Amino acid sequence: MNIIDESGILAISTRLQRLSEQLRKDGALFYKSYGIDFEPKWFPVVYTLHHKEVLSVVEIANEIGYTHPSTISLLKELEKQKLIRSKKDKVDERKRLISLTPKGQELIVKMKPVWDVMSSVLKEIADNQNNLLQAINEAETKLMHQSFLQRALQLKSEE
Amino acid sequence: MNIIDESGILAISTRLQRLSEQLRKDGALFYKSYGIDFEPKWFPVVYTLHHKEVLSVVEIANEIGYTHPSTISLLKELEKQKLIRSKKDKVDERKRLISLTPKGQELIVKMKPVWDVMSSVLKEIADNQNNLLQAINEAETKLMHQSFLQRALQLKSEE
DNA sequence: CAAAACTACGTAGTTAAATACATAAATAAA
């Protein structure tokens, strides 16, 4: 549509956001088709706890790549679903140790075949010539080395 | 990090959202370095009006690819900045015809060199081997033909 | 070992988008 947005990243993020919303809805419906009441957004936390067993709030946040406040709100939902539980760390009283409940573990067993299907469908969609993940990694790496602002200011001063 | 999120699109959208937030902040700072008070999110509307002169709310929404409520809130901000104005369409009384104010047009003249710099920096960042835009286009196209849910249900029934 | 700095967690508030709903004007159909 235009010089900056079309070639840039600003509008792209809106499109990806929509894409992911669509996938979330479809994901939820697909779980439902197996008789499972599970929201795709819970997946990262549940999957992490499935492998790590016991983790603190901040540890989970780091694992799933969200800020801790975002993580806390996911944990609240999962606690309401009785899929996870938490108790104070006796060694470090600031920490809350989170783990799956038996109900949570049972659910994972039921969900595993669902995940397999989802996983291959997502591969089908995202594995393009122009790999989405790769493209983002490359852009992020470039910005890590030098921010947009730094690059822009430099170009400005060169004129 | 895991089978679905790392290879899929769910986490990718969060990362892109962050990327775009970063770019927005830097963009605003870069405008400021020219003494210009302009938020990058206003760009699509302003740029569209620069080329089309007079448009209704829904027409702008379609041009920039947002829903009309989102567009309305952008328009409100721009009106507060006195960069745009609107009047009722005499032919169709439902329509509000939006256009740039003289102040808005002056601002565009000042912003043009800034846009040139931004545009080349964004090219530098986004033009990777794995082109971001291309990758998204390909994923969207695939999903247009057959949704995630349809693909998943089909795979499920084949088992 | 007391003061300072850091870490873990939690809450409140913000943001940029979306949906869902409401109203009024214009057009089409009975």
Place this chain on the structure above:
DNA sequence: TTTATTTATGTATTTAACTACGTAGTTTTG
């Protein structure tokens, strides 16, 4: 020409992330 449908706009609410801030433990340092 009334009635039904569609279109344009607007408002209210929701969502998923964020930042900013506060408090309470823990660790480091003078």
